[in-house]
């Protein structure tokens with residue numbers, strides 16, 4: 116793009132200040148800057164800047180009317196791990212494994228976020244929460260894919276693949292690709308790991324003006340995890356899925372250490388109900404818990420953010436004393452490929468733009484970098500769950516929080532969702548699995564450690580044990596290895612240890 120063309124594009128959008136340092140830039144800096152400006156879609160740019168400023172002022176004037184239109188998800192559209200008997204859960208699991216065995220299921224990871232709250236300079240999936248094995252979130256996810264493939268293979272006597280689609284952004288693509296290559300894709304076939312990039316959009320000041328983060332760089336941010344739908348088209352991912360025969364997608368966030376990749380029970384439930392769209396939910400821990408709630412508004416399925424509900428509504432209870440709006444969204448979704456195609460082709464432009472008011476570093480009139488102490492900018496984001504409204508058959512699936520949800524959002528020191536809480540959730544889960552399999556523990560002096568069947572969120576389990584996903588996906592298969600075994604804490608059950616245990620059995 117030439118300077119004249121860039122200037123004309125910015126003039127049309129009322130954004131010529133972007134070029135204020137042009138005279139000071141080197142030839143190379145000018146080149147990269149023009150390249151960046153050429154990526155801005157001319158018609159979208161005007162709309163984006165105008166809407167960002169307008170919706171930032173609207174956002175603060177939320178009132179209580181939404182509450183009056185909210186209804187819980189009807190019970191006939193909710194499945195529940197807690198309330199279902201063994202036989203029903205087994206039926207869903209069988210269905211899920213059957214679909215997986217026929218290569219009809221893929222997983223899709225949302226990994227384009229900047230992870231600002233965690234505060235590391237690399238993608239969150241590369242984070243090591245301090246497990247005895249030192250595994251990162253990406254490695255655990257890769258191993259769970261391998262294991263679920265194996266479970267489907269064994270159950271149905273065939274070799275199957277669960278492709279892994281990974282949505283990244285300008286921030287996360289390069290390091291994620293390198294990390295996977297350096298680690299030989301954690302044993303997965305590289306052609307089944309498909310990385311693609313979501314779009315970036317400019318951050319805008321309260322006056323609707325694009326923010327410059329350098330003299331020759333616009334402050335850009337990924338367009339939210341709902342940017343998924345555009346990027347599926349931009350990168351021809353739907354066609355890739357079709358080519359691979361994928362019909363069902365399990366979409367999830369990078370930061371949930373307990374995520375069950377391609378969870379056969381969830382997939383089986385959704386397929387069984389002939390749903391085109393589904394959401395895993397957990398029971399809200401307490402009325403004011405800051406999680407979005409899956410519900411209906413004017414008969415349309417939605418996730419309502421906790422900040423949009425009045426406290427009285429969050430406190431409402433049903434006849435049995437349970438919270439009326441208890442379905443906490445955990446960003447674990449089921450979509451059919453044809454639903455995704457409809458959304459991407461017909462509905463994407465109707466998705467709501469959410470406004471995030473953030474501190475965005477900027478260059479002042481003299482070209483000095485300023486790190487603001489107060490929020491100064493607007494980032495517009497689309498959310499992955501905003502497509503529930505387009506579903507023809509929506510279902511929710513309630514799972515146990517301690518088995519399935521422990522997100523890594525904040526750095527240690529924060530009260531919730533930190534590396535420590537994530538590590539504890541996983542270790543506590545593995546400890547429960549071993550007790551259930553008939554194992555017991557002793558300390559380093561060979562003294563027995565008394566079993567404890569539940570541990571508080573803020574304490575470690577009494578014995579430290581970690582089970583590789585390559586050995587067990589959801590606690591299955593441990594009894595034959597560990598029943599009546601007395602294990603020394605800390606205990607790591609990896610594939611080698613599992614082989615030893617089989618030999619000594």
Ligand code: UTP
Pocket residue numbers: 225226227228229230231232233239282284313337338339340341342367368369370524
């Ligand atoms: P969060 O909203 O928790 O954001 O993302 P984040 O980037 O991880 O962390 P903060 O808010 O900056 O601290 C939930 C999920 O959505 C993905 C994230 O990678 C995470 O898996 N995401 C978020 C995207 O894929 N793209 C985005 O533009 C934003």
